[in-house]
Amino acid sequence: MVFISVPLPSGTFTIGKTFDFEAGHRLPSLPSEHKCSRQHGHSYQVEVILTALHLEEPGFVTDFGDLAPFKKFLDAELDHRNLDELLPFEPTSERLAQFLAGWFIQNVEPAVLGRLIAVRVRETERSWARFDVEQR
Numbered sequence: 001m002v003f004i005s006v007p008l009p010s011g012t013f014t015i016g017k018t019f020d021f022e023a024g025h026r027l028p029s030l031p032s033e034h035k036c037s038r039q040h041g042h043s044y045q046v047e048v049i050l051t052a053l054h055l056e057e058p059g060f061v062t063d064f065g066d067l068a069p070f071k072k073f074l075d076a077e078l079d080h081r082n083l084d085e086l087l088p089f090e091p092t093s094e095r096l097a098q099f100l101a102g103w104f105i106q107n108v109e110p111a112v113l114g115r116l117i118a119v120r121v122r123e124t125e126r127s128w129a130r131f132d133v134e135q136r
């Protein structure tokens with residue numbers, strides 16, 4: 001088999017990396033009988049998804065290791081904290097995903113080739129929200 005003759009289709013490349021942190025929150029504008037109006041916690045998982053039309057050597061959208069500043073931010077600022085005391089919005093998964101997209105675009109994107117297309121925040125094994133960044 002001569003692999004050099006395999007045609008490479010054009011298209012886009014996409015990568016994702018998942019980070020995690022533990023935090024408490026409550027959603028105070030929910031009615032008091034709603035369980036999530038009470039203080040509780042999650043093992044949050046945050047996936048960032050990046051795309052690129054071409055690759056940098058040796059064939060990366062972005063080296064997964066270059067996303068380390070995002071992990072550093074989650075560990076330093078959100079891990080083992082109370083999100084509703086910290087963030088200027090009610091910390092639903094949807095709003096958290098939008099906020100984390102904003103932080104990533106401001107602080108990580110300038111140093112990497114890949115462009116952020118989405119952030120997914122998972123609160124539980126069965127519940128997640130995704131924020132898709134508008135085409136720029």
Ligand SMILES: Nc1nc2c(c(=O)[nH]1)N=C([C@H](O)[C@H](O)COP(=O)(O)OP(=O)(O)OP(=O)(O)O)CN2
Pocket residue numbers: 027036040091092093094123124126127129
């Ligand atoms: N669209 C959203 N709905 C809810 C959010 C949210 O961020 N976005 N958040 C919550 C609560 O934070 C809750 O902790 C998570 O909800 P839920 O999936 O209902 O949690 P459970 O694991 O307890 O659900 P099961 O019934 O065991 O599947 C509520 N809604």
Ligand SMILES: [Zn+2]
Pocket residue numbers: 025036040041042123
């Ligand atoms: Zn919750």
